[in-house]
Each structure stands twice: as C-alpha cells, then as structure tokens.
Amino acid sequence: MQPSVLALLNQPSLDREPHVPGAAPFTLVDAREPHLSVLDLGVTRGDGIFESLSVSEGVVHGVDEHLTRLAASAARLDLPAPHLAIWRAAILKVAGLASDGQSAVKAVLTRGVEGDGRPTGWVIGTAAPDHGAARDGLRVVTLDRGYRHDVAETSPWLLVGAKTLSYAAHAAILREAARRGADDAILVSSDGYVLEGTTSSVILRHGSVFVTPESGNLAGTTQARVFEWARSQGFDTNAELVTVPQLDAADAVWLVSSVRLAAPVRELDGRATAVDADLTAGLNAYLLT
Amino acid sequence: MQPSVLALLNQPSLDREPHVPGAAPFTLVDAREPHLSVLDLGVTRGDGIFESLSVSEGVVHGVDEHLTRLAASAARLDLPAPHLAIWRAAILKVAGLASDGQSAVKAVLTRGVEGDGRPTGWVIGTAAPDHGAARDGLRVVTLDRGYRHDVAETSPWLLVGAKTLSYAAHAAILREAARRGADDAILVSSDGYVLEGTTSSVILRHGSVFVTPESGNLAGTTQARVFEWARSQGFDTNAELVTVPQLDAADAVWLVSSVRLAAPVRELDGRATAVDADLTAGLNAYLLT
Numbered sequence: 322m323q324p325s326v327l328a329l330l331n332q333p334s335l336d337r338e339p340h341v342p343g344a345a346p347f348t349l350v351d352a353r354e355p356h357l358s359v360l361d362l363g364v365t366r367g368d369g370i371f372e373s374l375s376v377s378e379g380v381v382h383g384v385d386e387h388l389t390r391l392a393a394s395a396a397r398l399d400l401p402a403p404h405l406a407i408w409r410a411a412i413l414k415v416a417g418l419a420s421d422g423q424s425a426v427k428a429v430l431t432r433g434v435e436g437d438g439r440p441t442g443w444v445i446g447t448a449a450p451d452h453g454a455a456r457d458g459l460r461v462v463t464l465d466r467g468y469r470h471d472v473a474e475t476s477p478w479l480l481v482g483a484k485t486l487s488y489a490a491h492a493a494i495l496r497e498a499a500r501r502g503a504d505d506a507i508l509v510s511s512d513g514y515v516l517e518g519t520t521s522s523v524i525l526r527h528g529s530v531f532v533t534p535e536s537g538n539l540a541g542t543t544q545a546r547v548f549e550w551a552r553s554q555g556f557d558t559n560a561e562l563v564t565v566p567q568l569d570a571a572d573a574v575w576l577v578s579s580v581r582l583a584a585p586v587r588e589l590d591g592r593a594t595a596v597d598a599d600l601t602a603g604l605n606a607y608l609l610t
Numbered sequence: 611m612q613p614s615v616l617a618l619l620n621q622p623s624l625d626r627e628p629h630v631p632g633a634a635p636f637t638l639v640d641a642r643e644p645h646l647s648v649l650d651l652g653v654t655r656g657d658g659i660f661e662s663l664s665v666s667e668g669v670v671h672g673v674d675e676h677l678t679r680l681a682a683s684a685a686r687l688d689l690p691a692p693h694l695a696i697w698r699a700a701i702l703k704v705a706g707l708a709s710d711g712q713s714a715v716k717a718v719l720t721r722g723v724e725g726d727g728r729p730t731g732w733v734i735g736t737a738a739p740d741h742g743a744a745r746d747g748l749r750v751v752t753l754d755r756g757y758r759h760d761v762a763e764t765s766p767w768l769l770v771g772a773k774t775l776s777y778a779a780h781a782a783i784l785r786e787a788a789r790r791g792a793d794d795a796i797l798v799s800s801d802g803y804v805l806e807g808t809t810s811s812v813i814l815r816h817g818s819v820f821v822t823p824e825s826g827n828l829a830g831t832t833q834a835r836v837f838e839w840a841r842s843q844g845f846d847t848n849a850e851l852v853t854v855p856q857l858d859a860a861d862a863v864w865l866v867s868s869v870r871l872a873a874p875v876r877e878l879d880g881r882a883t884a885v886d887a888d889l890t891a892g893l894n895a896y897l898l899t
Contacts (some may be wrong), residue, residue, distance in 0.1 A: 357646040359732055364646060366777040367656025399785055443648055465765040467757045476754040478786040479779050487776030488655040490768050496688055497767040
C-alpha cells in the first residue's frame with residue numbers, strides 16, 4: 322500500500338493566520354519524504370485528531386459527516402476550529418488524484434509544534450487495503466476497555482468519543498485479539514456494556530430491529546448510514562445500552578467503519594455466530610454508493 | 611525553548627538491521643527541519659514510547675534507570691527491544707552538546723512507518739524550562755482517570771504503566787486543571803485510589819514515613835531516588851494503596867519527575883496544604899547531584 326498523494330494545509334484552522342501568508346491553501350507533496358517535525362505535539366503527545374474517508378472511483382463518501390465530526394473532535398480537544406472549506410478542498414483534491422478503484426483519504430489535525438501556537442494539518446490518500454476477507458466474516462473477542470460506560474459524561478477530559486491520534490491502546494488491543502486467534506475486538510466497559518470496535522461501530526440485529534450501543538462512543542458516520550439503509554428495508558433502528566449477554570444473543574453482529582464498510586462477525590469469543598451473507602451484501606452495496 | 615540537537619538513530623532496535631547498513635549508529639541533524647513521515651505510526655496512532663532525562667551542566671541523571679524503563683515500555687507495547695548501547699551513546703552525545711546549565715533530553719521510539727516493519731528512534735536535547743515556580747509550590751486538583759486501580763493487571767492491553775506517546779488525555783487533563791485554576795492534576799482511579807500526576811509520581815509524607823501510591827503506575831525513576839534520599843535522612847518509605855482522604859490528611863505532598871524534580875503541592879482541590887521548604891530544598895539538591 323504505497324501512499325499516493327499528500328496535501329499539507331497552509332491554514333488548517335479558522336482563527337489562525339496562514340503559515341505562509343498569500344500561499345495556496347494547501348501544497349501537494351511527495352508523501353514518502355519527511356514533512357513532520359519531531360517536535361510536533363501530534364507525535365510527542367498523540368495530541369491531535371483524524372478522520373478516515375472512503376473513496377470509490379474518485380468519489381468521496383460522507384464528506385459533510387466527516388467534516389462535522391472533525392470539528393466536533395477539535396472542540397473536545399480545545400483545538401482551534403478547523404477551516405472546513407480548506408479541509409474539504411484538500412480532501413476532494415487528494416481523492417480526485419487517488420488511484421482508480423477503492424482508496425482511502427485520511428485527514429489529520431495536530432496541535433502543532435509545541436510553543437508555536439499553530440496547528441498542523443494534512444490530508445493523505447492511499448490505496449485501500451483489500452477488505453474482502455473481513456466482509457466475509459470476522460473472528461472477534463470481547464476485551465475490557467477499562468472505563469465505565471458513562472465516563473464520557475462524567476470525565477470529558479478522558480476524550481472518549483473524540484477521534485484522537487492517541488491510539489496506542491487500540492493497537493495493543495488488536496495485538497491481544499490476534500494472540501487470542503481473532504481478527505478484531507469489541508470493547509466492553511468496566512460495568513459490562515458493549516462499547517465499540519477498535520476502529521469501528523458495533524451493530525446488532527435482534528429480529529426486526531437494528532441496534533447500536535449507546536455509551537458515549539464515537540459518533541459513527543457509517544453506523545448512521547447503516548441505520549438509514551435498515552429503515553429503508555423495513556427494519557426498526559435503535560441506540561440503547563447493550564450488555565454482553567445481549568450481544569451473545571443477537572441474530573447478527575457487524576463491525577462497521579468508513580473504509581472496511583460492514584464486516585459481519587462470524588465468531589464471537591470462540592463461538593460461531595450466524596452470518597447473513599445476503600443482508601451483508603445488500604448493506605455493503607448501499608455503503609459503496 | 612529552542613531545540614538544540616537532534617540525533618536520528620540508524621538502528622534503534624536490537625533485532626532489526628540498520629536502516630542504512632554501514633552507517634554511523636546515529637546522525638546529528640537540525641531539529642527544526644522536518645525529519646518524520648506523516649505515515650509514522652508514532653503520529654498516526656501515538657504508537658511509541660519515550661523517556662525524558664534531566665541534564666545538569668552536560669551530565670545526564672539516571673541513564674541506566676531510564677534505559678531500563680524504555681526497554682520495559684517497549685516490551686509492554688511489543689516493540690522490538692531497543693539497542694540500548696546505541697540509545698545510551700546518542701543520549702550522552704546529545705546531552706554533551708546541550709546548552710550550559712539545566713537542559714533536558716528526550717528519547718523516542720516509535721513503531722515506524724506502517725508496513726515497513728522498522729521502528730523509528732531519535733534523541734532530542736532542549737533547554738529545560740524554568741521550573742523555579744513549580745518548586746515553590748503547585749496548586750493541584752484531583753481528577754478521575756477512569757480506570758480501576760488494578761487495571762494494569764487485569765487488562766494489560768490498556769498499557770497503563772507504559773510511557774507511551776498516546777498522551778492526548780493527559781494534555782486534556784492539564785487543560786481541565788487550568789480551567790479549575792490549578793497548575794497540575796493528581797489522577798484518581800474510578801474506585802477511589804490515588805494514582806499519579808499527569809507527568810509525575812505522587813509522594814506523600816505521613817509523619818516519619820514517605821509513601822508513594824502502589825497502583826500499577828509508571829515506575830517512577832525520580833520517585834525511586836526520592837526514597838533513597840528519604841531513607842538517608844532517617845525516614846521510612848513505603849509503596850501502598852492510598853485513598854483520597856489519606857492524600858488530604860498527608861503532612862506533605864510532592865509531584866516528582868525527572869526534569870521538574872520535586873514540586874511541593876501547596877493547594878489541593880482548593881484547600882491550602884503545608885509546604886516544607888527546607889525538606890523540599892534538601893530533596894532537590896540531592897536530585898540535582
């Protein structure tokens with residue numbers, strides 16, 4: 322997976338001057354060259370936010386929703402409000418230059434070099450990895466996330482629900498899942514509620530109802546589109562607290578995200594779960610439009 | 611605070627080939643130039659570790675202890691074992707080139723560019739900020755860390771006790787402390803135990819005993835030196851579970867770390883706490899040797 326295009330933003334936030342007055346809003350550069358200072362708080366503290374967007378044949382999915390969430394994450398981290406018109410232009414430019422077929426665009430905003438008071442922003446395009454196997458079915462284990470389900474409300478400084486660059490624990494959770502012979506993990510709160518995947522939202526089907534756990538999770542842009550589709554197919558949809566026994570008793574479970582789309586769970590904590598291949602195919606066809 | 615020297619490590623880990631065969635173990639470069647790829651997992655996932663070391667007149671404090679902890683953090687994150695001889699040489703070189711007086715050296719190891727399978731490593735020297743005011747006394751608030759005190763044992767994949775680059779929540783905790791009129795925060799577990807500062811260990815004095823909370827915290831290199839000094843002064847020392855009421859009832863509280871050294875707490879959640887200026891001065895004189 323070679324990176325194709327990188328756009329460095331000259332003015333990533335609304336209330337800051339451009340880094341270079343009079344310069345273009347962004348500059349296209351070779352992604353393989355170094356462009357980041359080791360003093361950037363994005364790396365020294367994981368202090369920044371990101372969005373991953375899916376691109377099909379040059380068309381970006383859900384730009385508005387991702388920009389809205391980028392701005393919401395910025396607000397939670399007290400980052401300067403992103404200049405969304407410039408981010409949109411950079412995302413569309415990078416997506417348009419991306420390879421044919423499926424690709425992905427990632428937008429990143431960091432607090433910038435410590436002491437400079439100016440954020441750093443970039444948009445990068447990559448060929449999307451082949452998620453075909455995931456869409457056939459994932460083996461998933463449940464793992465403790467350590468937090469109570471309501472911690473986003475009681476302790477907003479923990480940044481639950483913001484899409485930050487501080488994902489070392491998520492990476493460690495994926496390694497633990499692999500050690501247990503699984504492809505991914507579903508995170509569970511310390512008080513026993515289902516939260517989300519490592520980089521995805523959880524969706525369950527109980528009979529004629531699609532359910533997503535309501536627990537201060539990151540607002541899922543793909544989850545919202547899945548619910549649109551489910552309602553168009555005559556299902557009811559609901560966001561509610563979900564316990565692990567309720568997860569075990571579901572008729573179907575998916576992990577959904579922008580680039581991997583809807584991946585059905587075929588094994589949960591070592592027990593086989595039913596996969597509805599037709600429903601999954603219909604869902605993914607909708608998500609690709 | 612201008613960065614002085616940056617060393618990029620050619621072979622940051624033991625079991626990987628050098629990036630450039632036959633090249634010097636590290637290269638000195640201008641820290642203000644970009645040297646990092648936006649594809650480095652250190653920034654895209656906060657997936658890496660660090661150590662901060664204090665330097666007085668070119669002499670680095672506790673190199674062995676920091677290298678030991680760097681290796682321990684690497685093991686917790688399943689990073690390749692750092693090539694400690696090369697890290698030591700780079701740290702000593704950067705420290706020797708640092709400005710006169712007090713400076714700081716930071717060593718960073720990341721998982722490297724995704725897909726490359728090679729970690730990235732660097733050592734950077736900076737002039738140390740003036741911590742004189744902190745050493746006179748800090749206003750501190752207690753804030754919920756969200757985790758139970760024993761989560762490092764029950765859920766090691768959360769990486770509690772490893773010094774990772776994923777510090778966005780710690781930065782948010784410092785901003786919340788500032789909003790409450792404080793200089794720093796003491797983190798408290800969801801079950802009511804005192805954990806640590808945002809970038810420091812907590813030390814209490816109850817009469818003739820120095821106490822540090824025992825709760826799966828990062829092993830404090832400075833905390834260990836404080837205990838050495840306390841025993842040399844005839845105090846007893848102990849690591850034990852500490853509740854918030856026990857913190858409130860302490861005769862003295864310090865936040866201790868490598869670069870800021872021992873900073874006494876002069877106000878805890880809005881209530882004045884006693885500061886022993888003589889004891890603090892003796893302690894900091896020892897830490898500077």
